[in-house]
Amino acid sequence: MSAKKGKISREKWNNNFMDWFSDILLKAEIIDYRFNLKGCGVWLGYGFNLRKRVFQILRDLLDNTPIPHEETLFPLLIPEPLFMKEAEHVKGFEDEVYWVTRGGSKQLDINLCLRPTSETVMYPMFKLWIRSHQDLPIKVYQIVSTFRYETKTTRPLIRVRELTTFKEAHTVHATAKEAEDQVKEGLEIYSKFYDRLGIPYFINVRPDYDKFPGAEYSIAFETIFPGDHKTLQIGTVHNLGTIFAKTFDLTYEADNGEIKFVHQTCYGISERAIAAVVTQHGDDAGLCLPPEVAPIQAIIVPIIFKGKEKEILEQSKNLLDKMNSLGIRAKLDDSDISSGKKFYKWETKGVPIRIELGPKDIEKKQFIVVRRDTGERITLDFKEGAKKIPKILEEIQKDLHERAKILMENSIKETDDYDELYDLIEKRVGIVIVPLCDEYDCAEQIEKRTEGKIIGTPIKYVKEFSKEYSEKEFNFNCIVCARPTKKKMIIGRSY
Ligand code: A5A
Ligand code: ZN
Numbered sequence: 001m002s003a004k005k006g007k008i009s010r011e012k013w014n015n016n017f018m019d020w021f022s023d024i025l026l027k028a029e030i031i032d033y034r035f036n037l038k039g040c041g042v043w044l045g046y047g048f049n050l051r052k053r054v055f056q057i058l059r060d061l062l063d064n065t066p067i068p069h070e071e072t073l074f075p076l077l078i079p080e081p082l083f084m085k086e087a088e089h090v091k092g093f094e095d096e097v098y099w100v101t102r103g104g105s106k107q108l109d110i111n112l113c114l115r116p117t118s119e120t121v122m123y124p125m126f127k128l129w130i131r132s133h134q135d136l137p138i139k140v141y142q143i144v145s146t147f148r149y150e151t152k153t154t155r156p157l158i159r160v161r162e163l164t165t166f167k168e169a170h171t172v173h174a175t176a177k178e179a180e181d182q183v184k185e186g187l188e189i190y191s192k193f194y195d196r197l198g199i200p201y202f203i204n205v206r207p208d209y210d211k212f213p214g215a216e217y218s219i220a221f222e223t224i225f226p227g228d229h230k231t232l233q234i235g236t237v238h239n240l241g242t243i244f245a246k247t248f249d250l251t252y253e254a255d256n257g258e259i260k261f262v263h264q265t266c267y268g269i270s271e272r273a274i275a276a277v278v279t280q281h282g283d284d285a286g287l288c289l290p291p292e293v294a295p296i297q298a299i300i301v302p303i304i305f306k307g308k309e310k311e312i313l314e315q316s317k318n319l320l321d322k323m324n325s326l327g328i329r330a331k332l333d334d335s336d337i338s339s340g341k342k343f344y345k346w347e348t349k350g351v352p353i354r355i356e357l358g359p360k361d362i363e364k365k366q367f368i369v370v371r372r373d374t375g376e377r378i379t380l381d382f383k384e385g386a387k388k389i390p391k392i393l394e395e396i397q398k399d400l401h402e403r404a405k406i407l408m409e410n411s412i413k414e415t416d417d418y419d420e421l422y423d424l425i426e427k428r429v430g431i432v433i434v435p436l437c438d439e440y441d442c443a444e445q446i447e448k449r450t451e452g453k454i455i456g457t458p459i460k461y462v463k464e465f466s467k468e469y470s471e472k473e474f475n476f477n478c479i480v481c482a483r484p485t486k487k488k489m490i491i492g493r494s495y
Pocket of ligand 1: 116117119150158163168269272
């Protein structure tokens with residue numbers, strides 16, 4: 001096996017990040033947003049295939065926890081009185097819901113909203129299912145369309161009005177401790193999910209004024225877009241405590257006959273997971289998909305020369321069979337366009353490996369592997385070489401993750417100086433971790449003075465969830481008011 005270095009460019013990806021993103025989604029045939037309805041798009045065949053693979057990872061993780069989550073399906077329409085039941089929840093969502101008010105030409109007696117999320121659909125049903133502690137825990141999830149009338153700028157996959165791929169898990173428990181353990185399981189599932197996609201993230205607790213409407217607290221996964229250093233929330237885990245239980249009267253009979261409220265959690269991930277795969281690993285030529293989820297892992301491009309067509313095609317098919325029998329998702333592009341055009345097409349679509357096979361290679365009993373992520377060219381022996389491809393795919397998977405992690409780490413800064421914070425945010429170097437007290441005023445001052453928002457408290461500074469928490473060492477002074485605090489918070493710009 002011999003290898004030659006290639007090169008890739010990330011100039012456009014770096015400097016015109018959002019343009020690059022919108023452009024590539026269509027060129028790579030992921031999704032087509034030209035449908036004439038804001039915030040709604042069409043999943044194309046290739047994109048759908050990618051989406052299926054990405055969400056299968058999440059399904060497998062949810063289905064295989066010690067107490068499995070069950071995949072279920074609840075109604076899309078919520079009668080108004082149910083939706084209106086939980087006051088905080090309504091406050092958070094009422095400006096974002098779509099209403100169905102007519103059936104044909106007849107005004108409905110009870111208006112129906114399209115679910116923006118399914119708490120108020122699921123919980124009245126949970127009430128029917130729970131009698132004693134033996135009915136607990138309940139752990140269900142669904143992957144469905146939900147609707148949010150977003151008023152901020154809509155963006156493909158990132159801020160849509162029809163969330164086409166809303167995975168929401170909902171759990172019910174007997175005790176507060178079990179609900180807290182469930183939050184931890186939720187965090188673990190999402191960590192594993194994003195690790196498998198090679199997407200770096202940081203986990204933080206949302207500020208109290210910005211938690212999920214109806215939650216005790218919310219924990220979010222964020223990734224940083226390397227091009228513009230803006231953060232994107234790619235998942236949330238909420239501890240709902242007994243808030244919804246009290247509203248929907250969800251109780252159970254304990255062993256001693258006492259009637260108690262249940263404790264609940266919910267956690268969600270949307271098509272933003274696909275946005276993260278596309279943005280984290282791309283470059284100027286297009287997508288660069290992690291082999292784990294790539295619909296096609298290797299594309300064979302025969303380099304056709306006059307007189308040698310038959311032989312080259314035959315050998316290409318031979319190689320395709322070998323690869324398929326090794327479990328590699330390989331495809332032979334024997335279409336009638338030039339090899340240059342084929343290279344361009346499959347690079348745009350992010351196929352991790354291209355295999356070139358020309359007359360010279362056949363003479364030398366070899367074929368060439370080109371890595372999409374690095375451009376590196378590797379010469380392999382025709383007879384035995386295919387066996388080395390699974391290893392190369394593994395390396396690509398690992399290297400993509402590393403490359404993304406390094407970029408993310410480089411855009412996280414830390415300071416305890418207010419002017420420096422201002423500077424870092426203005427110059428858009430990334431996100432900034434600063435010591436901050438719990439006063440809403442201090443957070444507000446920062447948000448007024450800089451373009452940054454309070455994103456949350458890194459999990460490290462939160463006792464209940466931190467392995468690194470240190471009562472003794474975590475003594476800071478608030479960057480705004482100088483009062484003592486044990487906490488740091490992340491400030492940054494976000495989508
Ligand atoms: N019931 C809980 C799970 C819930 O609805 N949580 S949530 O409101 O935070 O949404 C879960 C995740 O969906 C968010 O973390 C975010 O990643 C994603 N999301 C929210 N609004 C979105 C939108 N308009 N477009 C795309 N993704 C969105
Ligand atoms: Zn302060």
